[in-house]
Amino acid sequence: MTTAREIADTGAQILTAVRTVVVGMDDPLEIALASILAGGHVLFEDVPGLGKTLAARSLASALGLFFRRLQCTPDMLPGDVTGSYVYAPDSGEFVFRPGPIFTGLLLADEINRTTPKTQSAMLEAMAERQVTVEGNSFPLPAPFHVIATSNPIEFEGTYALPEAQLDRFMVRLSIGYPEAEGEAQILQNRVLRQEEATHVPSVVDAPRLAELQAAVEAIHVDQDITRYCVEIVRATRGAPQVEVGASPRGSLGLVLLGRALAALDGRDFVRPDDIKRIAVPVLAHRLTLTPQAWSQGASAADVVRSVIGQVAVPPTVRALG
Template sequence: MPEVTENVRPPNVPAVAAVAAVGAAVRAGVESVVVGAGRSLRLTLAALLAGGHVLLEDVPGLGKTLLASSLAQTLGLDFRRLQCTPDLLPADITGSSLFDPTTREFVFRPGPIFTGLLLADEINRTPPKTQSALLEAMQERQVTVEGTTMRLTRPFHVLATANPVEYEGTYPLPEAQLDRFLLRLDVGYPTAEQETEVLRRRLARRQEETTLPAVVGAEEFTAMQAGVETVDVDSDVLRYCVELASATRTHPAVEVGASPRGALALVLVARALAVLDGRTFVLPEDVKECAVAALAHRITLRPETWTTGVTGVEVVAELLTSVPGPATGRQGTRRS
């Protein structure tokens, strides 16, 4: 019996090579305005191809909003920005029914969640009741307003930003909502050369706003996501994903480890990374590349670890060295 049967590509689903070419064009377009975001851009694009949502957690001023808007432009997706504030209400996200005096009827006014790519800026500044309004939408791709359930457009993705440094006036994301994010990423400070290039580009375009041409449209991007579903994953790679997720539950510094959703996140993102590299199969290196971003936010550390400064990122990085990876006979080439 074969370990995993090879998926047959349905009609109207682009080949992996075509998806990889479009992915390279999208990255090139975004990198023309966003400097130094190579790793976070690659993983964010992989998460979107896998159908997931991304939490960008870093200090202000590193281009998180620019990254999100640039991705939306190059992918041809409708883009809405939601500025999260302490007084934001759930109806401000989902929409509400308003009375129209001309027709003497209540008319539903959709909120910003009815879009292709929603940027929830500073999501940890809005209270948990409002944060929970995103839960149903992120998992079920639908919202319920006044007892009526409405489907969201496809594709639908949430890119949320959060400032991990400030604590006053913020509300930590509950574990249930953190688990809805396929990846949690940090952008990181640019190098001196990259920061100089940021200044050069801003002076050269003589304006703050940037406009990028669409590489694909929403329908084409949905077809690209279907192409990711045709990628093979051998049983030894599946087992490796399960072992990594299971190891987070037995680590001495961890109180609550990653759920099976964490192992699934590894598989989904690893497939998308393989597609971006033009491969129809997943290598263990694909899993290792996304492991920290897929698992670190899904584990809860023991309270006493604050004295040692251990973080979830360090725990997952340690597990990548201690959990043996599978040997694979397939060879693939990694694109930069």
């Protein structure tokens, strides 16, 4: 059985490999890796040009996963994602031709540029690791993960992700602009490469990743920690700025991602600080603010931070925090 120390060592190697080409994303990269180790999907939401696509491609390469990129557009159809039946002249029958979703890691680039009908084509795949076309179900490769990108500042020609779609993402991450030194390093790396293409070596392969994911399942979660997660999520439902709070899937996301973060830290148990660190990326995109809060400039992230400050850490695990 793979130990937490082994997960931490392997995780450090993966992040080191990715950071050879991705600069200034240390925290988002670690949380994205933890999300994959926890079996989840990742949404990067930020302005264009910050390296979201490069980060997804680099993670896929370091994890040894077959990678496909889907550039979302308004005219894209569900069959362009899942695949469809096509006529085979040789046999005189219709045969299923798999779409780009049949991969290890799918990058859905600018997912908010395609229509809700096409966005929903990914729901079954993200939740059940299968797609259904004309009544026939087809299993996806294992492991299977989706990393999507979204531009939050552009509204013309875009379609906001519905709550059901957002809820399928374990985390929503914002990268932000790099520091001056980091941006200079990006330029220097490009000059030294002398080409546009980047290369990240594989640290693990798909079977080894599956072993790491299975080992994360063995990380201990104290009952007081699970109760702490529940109290945080319940507090979002009662916040005055919130119209619809986080669902139980949010509570589950805190626990699952908390285990993965603990493993990446070499621990076989979850601490309250793990939950505090991931509360915003796990919960903020699951909240619907009231019109009054929205008009006053409030953000879901601020609500989650306020809730974290109000919910008491369980006394039996306070010392671990």
